Amino acid sequence: MLGRENDNDVEAGPRLPREEEEEDNVDPSDPFDVADTKNASLETLRRWRQAALVLNATRRFRYTLNLKKHEAKIQRLRMIRAHAQVIRAALLFRLAGDRQFVSGKRVAPPSLTGDYAVDLEQLSSMNRDHDTTSLQQFGGVKGLSDLLKTNSEKGIAGDDADLSKRKNAFGSNTYPRKKGRTFWTFLWEAWQDLTLIILIIAAAVSLGLGIKTEGFEEGWYDGGSIALAVLLVIMVTAVSDYRQSLQFQNLNEEKQNIQIGVMRDGRIVKVSIFDIVVGDVIPLRIGDQVPADGVLISGHSLAIDESSMTGESKIVHKDQKSPFLMSGCKVADGVGSMLVTGVGINTEWGLLMASIVDDTGEETPLQVRLNGLATFIGIVGLAVAAAVLTVLLARYFTGYTRNHDGTAQFVKGKTKVDDILDGVVKIVTVAVTIVVVAVPEGLPLAVTLTLAYSMRKMMADKALVRRLSACETMGSATTICSDKTGTLTLNQMTVVEAYVGRKKMDPPDDASQLHHLISSLLIEGIAHNTQGNVYVPKDGGDTEVTGSPTEKAILSWAVKLGMKFDAVRAESTELHVFPFNSEKKRGGVALQMTSSDVHIHWKGAAEIVLASCTKFFDSDGHLQSIDEEKDFFKRAIDDMAARSLRCVAIAYRPFDSDKVPGDDAGLDNWVLPDEDLVLLAVVGIKDPCRPGVKDAVRICTAAGVKVRMVTGDNIQTAKAIALECGILSSNEDATEATVIEGRVFRAYSDKEREQMAKRITVMGRSSPSDKLLLVQALRKCGEVVAVTGDGTNDAPALHEILVLLWASKERKLQRKALTSLS
Ligand SMILES: Nc1ncnc2c1ncn2[C@@H]1O[C@H](COP(=O)(O)OP(=O)(O)OP(=O)(O)O)[C@@H](O)[C@H]1O
Numbered sequence: 152m153l154g155r156e157n158d159n160d161v162e163a164g165p166r167l168p169r170e171e172e173e174e175d176n177v178d179p180s181d182p183f184d185v186a187d188t189k190n191a192s193l194e195t196l197r198r199w200r201q202a203a204l205v206l207n208a209t210r211r212f213r214y215t216l217n218l219k220k221h222e223a224k225i226q227r228l229r230m231i232r233a234h235a236q237v238i239r240a241a242l243l244f245r246l247a248g249d250r251q252f253v254s255g256k257r258v259a260p261p262s263l264t265g266d267y268a269v270d271l272e273q274l275s276s277m278n279r280d281h282d283t284t285s286l287q288q289f290g291g292v293k294g295l296s297d298l299l300k301t302n303s304e305k306g307i308a309g310d311d312a313d314l315s316k317r318k319n320a321f322g323s324n325t326y327p328r329k330k331g332r333t334f335w336t337f338l339w340e341a342w343q344d345l346t347l348i349i350l351i352i353a354a355a356v357s358l359g360l361g362i363k364t365e366g367f368e369e370g371w372y373d374g375g376s377i378a379l380a381v382l383l384v385i386m387v388t389a390v391s392d393y394r395q396s397l398q399f400q401n402l403n404e405e406k407q408n409i410q411i412g413v414m415r416d417g418r419i420v421k422v423s424i425f426d427i428v429v430g431d432v433i434p435l436r437i438g439d440q441v442p443a444d445g446v447l448i449s450g451h452s453l454a455i456d457e458s459s460m461t462g463e464s465k466i467v468h469k470d471q472k473s474p475f476l477m478s479g480c481k482v483a484d485g486v487g488s489m490l491v492t493g494v495g496i497n498t499e500w501g502l503l504m505a506s507i508v509d510d511t512g513e514e515t516p517l518q519v520r521l522n523g524l525a526t527f528i529g530i531v532g533l534a535v536a537a538a539v540l541t542v543l544l545a546r547y548f549t550g551y552t553r554n555h556d557g558t559a560q561f562v563k564g565k566t567k568v569d570d571i572l573d574g575v576v577k578i579v580t581v582a583v584t585i586v587v588v589a590v591p592e593g594l595p596l597a598v599t600l601t602l603a604y605s606m607r608k609m610m611a612d613k614a615l616v617r618r619l620s621a622c623e624t625m626g627s628a629t630t631i632c633s634d635k636t637g638t639l640t641l642n643q644m645t646v647v648e649a650y651v652g653r654k655k656m657d658p659p660d661d662a663s664q665l666h667h668l669i670s671s672l673l674i675e676g677i678a679h680n681t682q683g684n685v686y687v688p689k690d691g692g693d694t695e696v697t698g699s700p701t702e703k704a705i706l707s708w709a710v711k712l713g714m715k716f717d718a719v720r721a722e723s724t725e726l727h728v729f730p731f732n733s734e735k736k737r738g739g740v741a742l743q744m745t746s747s748d749v750h751i752h753w754k755g756a757a758e759i760v761l762a763s764c765t766k767f768f769d770s771d772g773h774l775q776s777i778d779e780e781k782d783f784f785k786r787a788i789d790d791m792a793a794r795s796l797r798c799v800a801i802a803y804r805p806f807d808s809d810k811v812p813g814d815d816a817g818l819d820n821w822v823l824p825d826e827d828l829v830l831l832a833v834v835g836i837k838d839p840c841r842p843g844v845k846d847a848v849r850i851c852t853a854a855g856v857k858v859r860m861v862t863g864d865n866i867q868t869a870k871a872i873a874l875e876c877g878i879l880s881s882n883e884d885a886t887e888a889t890v891i892e893g894r895v896f897r898a899y900s901d902k903e904r905e906q907m908a909k910r911i912t913v914m915g916r917s918s919p920s921d922k923l924l925l926v927q928a929l930r931k932c933g934e935v936v937a938v939t940g941d942g943t944n945d946a947p948a949l950h951e952i953l954v955l956l957w958a959s960k961e962r963k964l965q966r967k968a969l970t971s972l973s
């Protein structure tokens with residue numbers, strides 16, 4: 152999709168600018184323009200700190216980002232790329248050493264050959280060098296999968312014996328983690344802080360002075376209490392930092408333990424990313440993370456964001472010419488499937504993870520600012536103390552300081568050394584007291600503790616807060632833009648109504664009502680035009696359907712209509728796939744039938760697909776022009792949508808096989824014809840509201856937070872759901888100003904959008920970029936916007952929204968909009 156489409160697509164709207172462009176837009180003079188402290192450039196972070204006057208950046212919060220370490224991490228990444236081989240050897244060596252040391256017995260070296268006709272070393276060197284020649288020597292992807300005893304369609308057998316054999320031969324997808332720091336290191340670091348050191352010195356001085364002037368019995372009070380306070384601060388800091396570090400470690404582990412769909416023995420099973428083995432076949436979809444090193448088996452417009460590994464923010468297209476996929480990268484577009492050829496520390500990602508402590512480098516704006524404030528007050532306090540010290544000393548030595556009886560305390564040549572010392576000591580005590588009072592030790596600590604506390608509380612509520620700063624910004628949100636599917640609704644979909652041809656089926660899955668021609672075309676389209684899968688256990692268990700909830704609903708419906716998934720798919724070959732995406736709201740596939748015909752199947756948002764249809768089948772299987780019946784279908788769709796059903800239309804067209812591009816490159820760039828379609832069916836899918844949503848909306852409204860719904864679904868469906876969950880209170884509320892379609896909103900000018908944004912309550916048929924436009928407009932009106940989403944299908948969009956929001960024009964911190972995914 153990238154680069155191949157018009158910039159201004161009618162359905163999808165203006166495309167979001169890509170990251171490179173964004174960077175150009177950033178005003179270099181604004182230090183607070185930090186989109187995300189995790190990905191911000193070092194330079195930005197430095198400027199940020201300078202502006203906030205953080206002179207002593209590591210004080211009080213161990214969880215402020217350590218810029219030096221951050222830089223080291225980037226350096227190490229580069230180094231790993233350069234010396235992968237050497238580091239791997241060293242790491243293996245160290246691991247072997249560790250193991251011997253711990254267990255005291257020799258560990259057998261991993262068996263390299265044996266079960267498989269290819270060994271670990273050959274595979275790693277192929278992955279490392281992206282070596283196409285050796286891939287060819289293995290016989291291409293097909294040959295390699297044979298060598299690895301894998302079926303590139305069905306995956307590995309996946310029984311325990313098979314898995315452990317693979318783990319023995321090629322390792323497992325885990326890497327040794329560096330140990331987190333111990334409590335003692337936190338304690339040791341806690342006192343190394345300028346202000347604390349000043350206080351420690353002050354404590355020592357005042358202890359000495361006190362004992363000297365008032366004797367041991369009485370004189371230790373002042374110094375002792377300062378020392379006690381310092382001790383207390385050190386302890387509390389160390390304990391809280393340590394607990395936070397443990398918490399972050401757990402959180403990180405949870406974050407990394409992703410469940411991934413893997414093809415094993417013909418069915419897609421969810422396994423932990425750590426259980427992936429060499430030989431696994433993994434389907435990839437937009438938004439997924441590449442879980443291990445591998446080669447592409449097949450793909451359609453597959454594009455990978457390799458920035459996390461190469462450091463360059465460039466999207467790389469993957470096809471048979473450049474089939475190597477690197478672990479740790481993200482799928483930016485398209486679909487495909489990969490054969491795993493390297494796992495764990497045999498991948499660059501694994502090496503990287505094994506050699507760094509994953510310090511959650513992140514600091515919140517509030518922390519940085521308070522840090523700066525504390526430093527500032529400390530400095531002022533020190534300056535005042537110094538001034539007081541100078542003035543008092545000057546007065547004393549010039550004889551201006553007098554006793555109660557009016558005599559000067561200091562007379563040159565007459566006052567005894569002992570008395571002078573006493574006098575000076577008193578003056579120093581005053582100065583020290585000023586320092587002690589002025590340094591706001593507890594301030595930043597209090598804030599960190601509060602944030603950590605709210606984070607823990609939210610965790611108990613099952614909300615995983617990935618960023619400490621989220622707690623901070625969330626509190627100031629004035630409006631929430633929520634998506635519908637999966638957030639307000641359960642995301643459990645079933646087809647409850649179906650129109651096939653002009654006929655409304657009742658019940659919707661009774662195949663006997665269908666003409667065999669229509670039902671075979673319908674089933675053919677559904678079976679091929681999907682990213683889901685149907686698995687029928689050989690021993691006759693329940694049929695398993697996998698895929699996105701919408702896909703699952705449609706596939707299950709087709710299964711009830713009698714679809715034999717594997718058999719239908721074997722009947723024809725796929726020439727080209729246009730995967731479903733939220734921008735286009737439809738997906739298509741071109742099939743080469745065994746006869747020389749080509750069928751192109753489309754499936755997508757009902758009214759959009761309907762608009763491209765010119766014909767339909769009547770109940771006898773004859774083609775009829777749709778012109779007179781369009782209104783009928785439109786009404787049918789509106790009627791289903793008004794009852795909060797999600798509508799999907801399924802259509803097809805025959806195509807001349809001579810017009811299909813002959814070569815691979817042409818086929819890859821082929822834009823599937825989408826006009827002149829024959830409507831096959833329109834289905835209505837039910838997705839019930841989440842229980843409790845109505846109350847949640849009410850609570851938000853009562854707290855002055857306006858809830859808006861921004862969804863990709865049909866506007867009628869959106870309205871019906873909004874009414875159901877209380878976002879719209881009554882039908883009268885649903886005027887043109889409050890309920891709007893993404894297409895309409897996008898057509899307005901920036902100014903107009905700003906004027907209407909505040910009134911919009913429901914936005915339907917919005918593309919990811921429309922969501923962004925609305926959020927931007929709201930922010931211009933001074934709202935603090937929170938965006939929620941399940942992020943399954945529009946994860947990339949949400950990501951863009953986050954980045955763009957934080958980096959866009961209004962740079963006032965308090966206006967910062969927040970994306971927090973629960
Ligand atoms: N797999 C699919 N194949 C074909 N059409 C689909 C598929 N999934 C969704 N659609 C259609 O696309 C429309 C919306 O898709 P989109 O992904 O933009 O919304 P969503 O993210 O599911 O909803 P929301 O924005 O509320 O979370 C649906 O109304 C449906 O008609």
Ligand SMILES: [Ca+2]
Nearest residue numbers: 634636944945
């Ligand atoms: Ca969604």
